[in-house]
Amino acid sequence: MDTLAWFALGSLVVWVWLLLGQGFFWRTDQRLPRAAGDAGGRRSVRGERRGTDRKPPARTEQDRWPRVAVVVPARDEAGVLPSSLPSLLTQDYPGVAEVILVDDGSTDGTGRLAAKLAAEHGGLPLTVVSPGEPEPGWTGKLWALRNGMALARARGPEFLLLTDADIAHEPDSLRLLVSAAVENELDLVSQMARLRVVSFWERLVVPAFVYFFAQLYPFRWINRTRPLATAAAGGCVLLRTETAVAADVPEAIRQAVIDDVSLARAVRRAGGRIWLGLAERVDSVRPYPGLGELWRMVARSAYAQLRHNPALLVGTAAGLVLVYLVPPVALVAGVVGGDGVAAWAGGAAWAVMAGTYTPMLRYYRQPLWLAPLLPFTAFLYLLMTVDSAVRHYRGVGAAWKGRTYARPEAAQDR
Structure with a gap:
């Protein structure tokens, strides 16, 4: 197998792991938990248990x-x-x-x-x-x-x-x-x-x-x-x-x-x-x-998410290329060049990618033909992330509504 086929197989392995091992992130069923009764009802019961045997005073719905x-x-x-x-x-x-x-x-x-x-x-x-x-x-x-x-x-x-x-x-x-x-x-x-x-x-x-x-x-x-x-x-x-x-x-x-x-x-x-x-x-x-508006929304905080770490930026860029860009490239190149392994692995990885994206498109009530375009969107996010790093090192970091935070802190793990 050539190098592209190996990369395609690697991407497929990552997608199988993402499908099954990353907390089923692609599912959209985590919705606000519904209460069995109203909030006030349970709260008032707790209050009664803390009190004495005397009958508590009547409480209004607002209370x-x-x-x-x-x-x-x-x-x-x-x-x-x-x-x-x-x-x-x-x-x-x-x-x-x-x-x-x-x-x-x-x-x-x-x-x-x-x-x-x-x-x-x-x-x-x-x-x-x-x-x-x-x-x-x-x-x-x-x-x-x-x-x-x-x-x-x-x-x-x-x-x-x-x-x-x-x-x-x-x-x-x-x-x-x-x-x-x-x-x-x-x-x-x-x-x-x-x-x-x-x-x-x-x-x-x-x-x-x-x-x-x-x-x-x-x-x-x-x-x-x-x-x-x-x-x-x-x-x-x-x-x-x-x-x-x-x-x-x-x-x-x-x-x-x-x-x-x-x-x-x-x-x-x-x-x-x-x-x-x-x-x-x-x-x-x-x-x-x-x-442009979407680009600025992402770029103002993308590098902060990576804690302004150049090594994390390089790793993230490499990961985006392997996971999102290799599958379509391998499929096309494999078909054109007669590399069956690259074409099969790239096509399978792309299919899993599109399949995991489908629930989110349904949640947003969008047409499912957008699912195969996810590699292109990921490429845009890669460029936005790189631009975020460039802005940071130029000293214009996170800019929002007339304010610029040249060296903002990332989310802390303390």
Whole structure:
């Protein structure tokens, strides 16, 4: 056999291992756990068991549900707030809840628009705060979360919902999140919001983004009683307040660019239980119509994911080539050159690759003919990752909405 055939066989072996040994990452069945009853019911029973034999005073439906503060960091989000903020204000939550929007130095009237939307839609009370520019050593989002969470904790909520300004929630989203956390005794419940998929480039790149994330952090491994991986999705995180205090969040991760993974690791170090899955009732409304917008989204944090390590960058590039690019090249070259082993192994690896991608395309309601195009999408991600490293060494690292973090810290393993 020639060299290409050996590479094709190696790629096939890797894909068989990914299919069976990487936590079934390709399956899309990790959805928000449903509670047997409502959150308040079980919570009230626990309270009665702690008390005396006296009959406890009657509690209203509102009393039985934990108090929640929703914290929304927002910087120049006037374009998406009309589609997202009303969905939070009108949550059908039986307990006491409020929304705190942290206007992080916006120049487009984000704070004023938020107040206007609250006046128009009513619902949960809204507080808008503007903490000013981040102190040295803080990324913008985590600085905004620090101030919003501090204000929220002063009001005594049991849970904090940390959600991005571009995330729209169905009316029962908060109730289901809290119910899942209480019933399953979870400290952090996170959902990977369903990202917008409308344009050609969104169709090509976005489902693959979630597919690659799940491959790196298999949801089943995260959700095990004895977890094998740790991660969260920053767009929608329900966090117990006492756990946030115990984990020293967000101070402990104040420089992290990949803040969601860093947050999950901090919670895990504090002994918290974590759950992560795909959302059914939570959607991102932020558009990425062109390749340029998607490129910047990936490139601003890809090298941070590799801890700014050149060796990891080289290894990642080699792995992407072997796993995603060798199969189609081997199939075509094998057919043209008469190398049956290369053609067979490359075709089989490509078929397994496309098969594992199919569930994610179904989740995003996309045509299945996109599955064989995954090698091309992986090639784009390879270029984005290399570009992320180039940006880092040029000193323009992670740039987002007018702020640049030249040497940001990666997610820490402490």
